[in-house]
Amino acid sequence: MKAVGVIVEYNPFHNGHAYHLQAAKETAHADLAVAVMSGNFLQRGEPALVSKWYRTKMALLCGVDIVLELPYQFATQKAETFANGAVSVLDAIGCHSLCFGSESGDISTFQQTVDYMDLHKDYLDEKIKMNIKTGVSFPKALSLSFQSMSSTENLLSLDKPNNILGFHYVKALKRQKSSIVPLTIKRKNANYHDEHFATETIASATSIRKALFTSKDNDTIEQYVPDTTSALLKEYLNEYGIFHEWENYWSFLRFRLLHSSPEELREIYDVEEGIENRLIAAALESSTFKEFMEKVKTKRYTWTRLQRICVHILTNTKKAEMSGTLEKASYLRLLGMTKRGKEYLNKNKSQFKLPLISKLSAYKENDISLDIKASRVYSFGLAQQYGNILLQQEFKQPPIFVQ
C-alpha cells in the first residue's frame, strides 16, 4: 500500500483542504493519505479552534486515512523546526511521498533551491546576520538575503508563506536522508493569510475562523467547508460552549507573567533579548490579549513569533526541555484512522521507525510530557466542567475510528 503524507493543521478542515487531499492522492498514485497534524497549539502560536479529536474526525470524514499528532515541540515553531518534526513523523510511518501546496507548484525548483543554498550556506548565513542587525525579523532577513544573491538558476521565491514551508520540508527530507519523494501542487485561489473569502467555495482557514468568531453561528461558512466540518463545528459549540481563541487564555497568560520574575521568564523557550520585560510591562497595562500584543509588537518580533512565545509561557515550556529534541520526533501519536488506515497500520507496523502510541494511558508519560502539558493548558480555554472532558480524553480516548 502506497501512502502519501500531508502536513496539516485543519483549523478547521475546509474545501481547499479537500481539494489538496484529492490532488495529493492522485499526484502520488497513493492508496491512502497520512496526515501529520498539529495538536492543541498551532504553528502561528494560537490555540486550535476545536480539539484535535474533532479536527481528526473532520479529516477522516474527508479523505485522510491516518492522523498523527505533530508533537508540541515541533507544532508551535518556526518553519524549519516545524518541518523537521513533520517530515520525521511521515518518514517513520513509511510514507512513500509527501505532497504539499505551494505558490510555485514546481518541485524541481524546491530541490534546486535547497541544493543552491547548501552550496552557498556560509555566504547566506553572513548575509542573514547582517540583515538581522538592521532590526528585521528572521523570515524577512532570509528573504532579503536570498533575493540579493545573483544566480542564473531557477530559484524559488521565498517571500511566499507556502513556498517557505515547502522549502523547509524538502530541506528536512534531505537532512534526514529520507527516501520520501517530495511532490507539490500549485495553490489556487486562497492565500494562506487571506482574511476575506476568495471564491465561492474556497476560502482560507483564517477567513473561516474570522467569520466563525464574528457571526457566532456557522451558517456564513457553510459554502466553504464540507458538511461534515460544519456539523462538527456546531457539535463542538453545543458540547463545549465556545471555540478556542487567545482571549480565553488571556487571564492565565497575564497571571503567569505577573507572578513571574524576568529571570524566570528567560528560562522559557524562545524568550530572549529582554523581551520578558516588555511582556511583563504590557501585561500590567492591557485588558485583552489583542491590546497586549499590540503593545509588545516590534519590527524585530513578528506577531507570529510573539504568539509562539506566549504559548510557551502559557505551557511553561523551558529552554532546557526543548534542547536536543528539535531534530526529529521520538514517537508517533495516533489520533485516528479509517478502515483503510487501520489496514495499513496492521500491515506495516513492524517496520515503523518510532513507537506508535494509540492510547496515552498505556505509554510512559515522561517521553510525551510536553504534549500532556499542552493538553492541560488547552483545557483552560473552556469553563472547567468542559475542560475536564478534554483532560480525560487526552488519557483515555482511543484513536478515532471511521469506517
Add this chain to the structure above:
Amino acid sequence: MKAVGVIVEYNPFHNGHAYHLQAAKETAHADLAVAVMSGNFLQRGEPALVSKWYRTKMALLCGVDIVLELPYQFATQKAETFANGAVSVLDAIGCHSLCFGSESGDISTFQQTVDYMDLHKDYLDEKIKMNIKTGVSFPKALSLSFQSMSSTENLLSLDKPNNILGFHYVKALKRQKSSIVPLTIKRKNANYHDEHFATETIASATSIRKALFTSKDNDTIEQYVPDTTSALLKEYLNEYGIFHEWENYWSFLRFRLLHSSPEELREIYDVEEGIENRLIAAALESSTFKEFMEKVKTKRYTWTRLQRICVHILTNTKKAEMSGTLEKASYLRLLGMTKRGKEYLNKNKSQFKLPLISKLSAYKENDISLDIKASRVYSFGLAQQYGNILLQQEFKQPPIFVQ
C-alpha cells in the same frame, strides 16, 4: 508620645478588635496605638476579605493611629516567623509596649514559659522530633511535647491559638533583644476559630466572614462590627463586586499546578516531602478549591499549612527568595495614619530603625518585591477592570489619612 503596638489582621475589623484596642491603650497607658497588619494574604493562608486599604481605613476610624503592613514573608507563615516579622516592625518604629489578647491573660506566664523552654530546648526539640515521626503536625507535636514535660512552674497552656501566638511574640522580643514591654489581655467570649456568633455584640472574624459569604449582604453582621466597618464593607462590594475568597483564585492555582513540573513546585517555599505530587493529582480531579483541599488534607498537613503552601504557589514565592529574610523585617510600609499618628511619625522618624515607605513608587522595587507580587496576585481575585484599580493603588496610593 508613648505608643502601644498591636499585631492584627482585621479581616474585617469588628467589635472584639475595638474592645482589645481600647483595653490595650489603657493597659499600656499609651498615647497612641500602632498596628502591624497583614496585607493581601493572611496567616491562615487566605486572601484578605477586602483590600489592605479598606482594612486600614476600618482601623484608623476605630482607634488605631498608625497602620504598617506586615511584609508578605512574615504574614503567611507559622506563628514563629509571623511573630519575628511583626515584633521587628513594632520595635523598629519605637513602640513602648506590645499588647496581645490571649486565653491565659497573665503575661508572667508567657515569660516564664519562654524562659523555661529556652532552658530545656534540647530536650524539647528531641521530643518534638519524636512526635512528628508519629505523623502529627508541628503545632500538635509542640503541644504534646510540652505537655509531657513535668514542671512545678506555672506554664502556659499551648493548645490555645492565641496563647501560641503570644508565646511567640514574647519569644521574638527576647530573641531580638527588644526593649518593648509585652502586655496581655484575657480574651473574652469569642474564640479565634469560632464559626458561630458567641454573644450579642462580639463575634469572631471567622463567623463574620462566614455570614458575609452566606447571606450575600451584611445586615446579619451589623451588630458585631462598628458602623464604619459595615459601611466600608458595603462600599467594597459596590466598588469591586465581590469579597475575596479562595474560590476566586482557584482557577489560577489550578493552572499553576497543572502547567508546572513537580521539580518546579519543589522550589516553592514550604513545598516538601512529595506534597507537590499530591497537589497536582488533586488539582486534576477537583472542581473547587474546597474539594481540592479535602483531597490533599492529611493528618500531617494541617488545613492552614496547606493553604499557606497554596498561597506561596499562587504568588510563586521560591525557597531561595525567602531564605535569609525571615528573622526581621527590612522596611516599614506605612498604609495609613491619623493626625496623632502623623504627629508621632514626624517627631520620631529620625530614630526609626528601618526605612519608612510612604509611597511605593518612591522606593526601590527589589527590596519589596514579594509584597508587590502578592498585590498583583491578589488583584486576580477580582474581574480585571477592578483588579486593575488595586494594581494601580499599590504603586500610587499615598497612606490613608484620617483626621
